[in-house]
Structure formats: structure tokens, C-alpha cells
Amino acid sequence: MGFTTASPIQAQAIPLVRRGQDVIGQAQTGTGKTAAFGIPLIEKIDSTKRNPQGLVIAPTRELAVQVANELNNIGKYKHIHAMAVYGGEDIGRQIRGLKKHPQIITATPGRLLDHINRKTIHLDQVHTVILDEADEMLNMGFIDDIKKILNQVPTERQTLLFSATMPPAIRNLADQFMKNPDEVKIKAKTLTVDRIDQHFVELKERQKFEVFLRLIDIQSPERAIVFGRTKRRVDELASGLRRLGYKARGLHGDLTQAKRDQVMDDFKNHRVAILVATDVAARGLDISDVSHVYNFDMPQDPESYVHRIGRTGRAGKRGEAITFVITSEKQHLFMIEKTIKKKIERMPIPSQEDAADARRQETTEELLKVLNRGTNSNYRELAEKLLEEHDAVDIIAAALKQLTNEPELRKVKLTDEKPLQSKSFQGRRRRAPRHPRQQHHKGGRPQQRRHHSQPRAKKQ
Numbered sequence: 001m002g003f004t005t006a007s008p009i010q011a012q013a014i015p016l017v018r019r020g021q022d023v024i025g026q027a028q029t030g031t032g033k034t035a036a037f038g039i040p041l042i043e044k045i046d047s048t049k050r051n052p053q054g055l056v057i058a059p060t061r062e063l064a065v066q067v068a069n070e071l072n073n074i075g076k077y078k079h080i081h082a083m084a085v086y087g088g089e090d091i092g093r094q095i096r097g098l099k100k101h102p103q104i105i106t107a108t109p110g111r112l113l114d115h116i117n118r119k120t121i122h123l124d125q126v127h128t129v130i131l132d133e134a135d136e137m138l139n140m141g142f143i144d145d146i147k148k149i150l151n152q153v154p155t156e157r158q159t160l161l162f163s164a165t166m167p168p169a170i171r172n173l174a175d176q177f178m179k180n181p182d183e184v185k186i187k188a189k190t191l192t193v194d195r196i197d198q199h200f201v202e203l204k205e206r207q208k209f210e211v212f213l214r215l216i217d218i219q220s221p222e223r224a225i226v227f228g229r230t231k232r233r234v235d236e237l238a239s240g241l242r243r244l245g246y247k248a249r250g251l252h253g254d255l256t257q258a259k260r261d262q263v264m265d266d267f268k269n270h271r272v273a274i275l276v277a278t279d280v281a282a283r284g285l286d287i288s289d290v291s292h293v294y295n296f297d298m299p300q301d302p303e304s305y306v307h308r309i310g311r312t313g314r315a316g317k318r319g320e321a322i323t324f325v326i327t328s329e330k331q332h333l334f335m336i337e338k339t340i341k342k343k344i345e346r347m348p349i350p351s352q353e354d355a356a357d358a359r360r361q362e363t364t365e366e367l368l369k370v371l372n373r374g375t376n377s378n379y380r381e382l383a384e385k386l387l388e389e390h391d392a393v394d395i396i397a398a399a400l401k402q403l404t405n406e407p408e409l410r411k412v413k414l415t416d417e418k419p420l421q422s423k424s425f426q427g428r429r430r431r432a433p434r435h436p437r438q439q440h441h442k443g444g445r446p447q448q449r450r451h452h453s454q455p456r457a458k459k460q
């Protein structure tokens, strides 16, 4: 896999896990926590047995899939097979997949319970359970699901909890489900990765879209993730950007799973440059070379901020994170700064002129690229004719203007989102549990997470 040295969390957690110790592992985003539990997990698997021996529970479907892929990479030469089971995918297809006897299951809680109830997954041979993004599963009210799942696993199992954030409430989870866990916490001055430049822009709700366009004109991100607060926001933003010619797609929990898979695939394969998403994409996703994260809407709580911006600056790379803050949300910004132990620098609203200059510059560069490719013979005759009648500079200026996306064409109307309320951070980490009826069918869908002090309209 090209790894040459163990990351700190790997160096510290792997020996403990090999020894059979229960471990709570905390380390910054993008520092290799997956392999920190994945490598010793693979070592413990007996490839001749037919029932699952390892179980990873993750809060979102995309993450369950990603972890299965990483485990399959790590276990390739030991012929270990990991399979993801998650809601939204045809259960019959999963049942057929399970007949190939994966030794490791990675799953979202709801669908896993479905399989347990249908007796298509048996957990009585499982010796190692990992809760990836453990704190998020608490937030999402998965605790009852997790209890039910762990009841199916022999008590002499090894249990591991991993996340970049471990709020105090995680202690309860540990007390209930773990045996004398060792805490491995990689010490860092800040909760966020130093290699991520963090800024905020103070603005009005109505200014957000225009300011965002200016920023992407100026920063021309290679690959960006833009977080919106609600599904409606994500839809409107993605389609607005697309109408203006940007390669943008939205991702949230109301899309069909096929669509979600398609969007992720397009983003990974560079067919999409801007992924607009709810917090469904905030945790764990490892997409290489995401250069920029934009918080178009302020995150619901400081932990969400940490994970959202952690989609960039991974595995030693640099990244940029920019957060839009409405004046009434300043208090939330201070809370975030306090939690991450770092000051987020203010960035002035970039001027229209700066953005226009950047756009013109980009058009010029694009034109030069076409010039250097030198395959323009079909146009030479036309060009010569134009030159007979007009000034050369005038012609080029007109062509550049035509190629440049001019601001008057950039009107897009977004529905206003109400700013975060000042109370809403106080009740954080105590989101209401999901409705029991929904559990089996909609496991792993963060759009159901609902904040105590947030009105329903704010669901993701």
C-alpha cells in the first residue's frame, strides 16, 4: 500500500490491539486510524473459518464501504475477505454476497440488525468489534442498535473504539461495552491538523452564494467539498453551481443509494470537482487530494467542524478550510475555536474585481492551453478573415470575454437557511434517538439525526 512508517496512532495502538487489549483510540483526522485497527484485525483473522470473526460498525454507508475496501487491501495476501452491508442496497444481493463467507463485516447498524434478525449474519464467532467514529454513533442515537448488536457477539470479544473526537459521553459507551480499555490519545496541540489552513468569512446569509463563487474563482480548488446544513440547501447549491457550468454534485441521505454511489464514484474519478454535501460526508471519508473544504453553513457543533474540515489535509498533505459565519453565529465560532484550541483567522470578503481578475486569468490560461495543443487548423481561415477586418487585440479581447463567466450571468436564488441559534451548542452531543420504527430500514442515515434545540426544518 506504499506505507513506509507507521503513523503515531498505528505505532501506539497496534501493539495493544495485538495483545488483546480493548482500546479507545483518538488521533487527528486523516492520520491512519483505519489501519491502526485494520492491521491487527487482519492478523487475528483465521482465513479458514467460514463465519464472520471481525465486525466494524460505522455511522454511514459510504464509510462502511470505504473501510471494507481498506481492509480488503490490507488483507489481500492473507486472502481475507471483508464485506460491507448497509441500508439502501438490495438485501437479496447482500445475502448472496454473504454466502461467500466474508471473515469481516463492515456495517451500518440498521442493516446489520436486519441481517441478524433474518439470520443471514451470525455473530457468534466474532472475536473483534470496532466502532469507527464511535462518538458519532452516540450522537445519531444508535446506542440501542449497538447494544442489540453487541448482545449477539460473545462477551469474551475484544472491543475497539476509534474517532478523532472523544467527547466525555463516550465514557458511558466504554463502561457499558468494554473491558478495562486502554486509552490511546495522540497528543497534539490542537484537535485539528496543522496542515489545514483555517479561515472564516463573516457575511450575510444572502451574500453566501456570490461570495462562494468569488472564492472558487480565486482559489480554483482542485477538488472541494462544500458542506450545507440541509438537504434542500445541498440540492439548490449543487444545481445552482451546475447551471453556472461548475462540475458539482450533491450528496445527502434522501438520494437513492444508487445515486449516492454514483456521486461518490464521480467525485473520486474527477468527473465531479465540487461535492456539495450534508454531514453525511463529514466523517471518515478518505478521498485523496481534496484541496478545499468550505462550510457554506456553519456546522452544528465543534466536533462536526473538526470532522468536516478533516476531509482535507490527509496523510501529510496540506489543505484549506473556509467557514461562512453569519454575525449572529459568531458565538458558535468562538465555541469551535475553544474546542479545537486554535484561532480561526478572519478572511475578508473577496472583492468582485479580484474574482473577475482571477476568472479572466483562468480563461487566458485555458486559451493558452488550446494554443499550445496546436490543433486549431479548422479555425485558421476564419481567424485570418477576422484579422483583415479587425484589430488583433480587439478580437482576442472579445474571445476572452466570451469565454469568461461574467458575473451578470451568475444569479442563482437559494432559499435562506436560518442561522444557528445561540442555544443550539449547549445541548450538543445529546441528539434525540431515532424513532424506533425507522431503525431497521434506515440504519446509518445521518439525516435522521436531530438536534434537541434545532427545529425539524433543520434536518440534514
Ligand SMILES: Nc1ncnc2c1ncn2[C@@H]1O[C@H](COP(=O)(O)OP(=O)(O)OP(=O)(O)O)[C@@H](O)[C@H]1O
Residues within 6 Å of the ligand: 002, 003, 004, 005, 006, 007, 010, 027, 028, 029, 030, 031, 032, 033, 034, 035, 163, 164, 283, 284, 285, 286, 310, 311, 314, 315
Ligand atoms: N502508515 C501510513 N503511511 C502512509 N499513509 C497512510 C498510513 N496509514 C494510513 N495512510 C493513509 O492515510 C489516509 C488516511 O487514513 P484514514 O482514513 O485511516 O484516517 P483516519 O485517521 O481514520 O481519519 P478520519 O478521522 O477522518 O476517519 C488513507 O489514505 C490511508 O491509506
Ligand SMILES: [Mg+2]
Residues within 6 Å of the ligand: 033, 034, 132, 284
Ligand atoms: Mg477514519
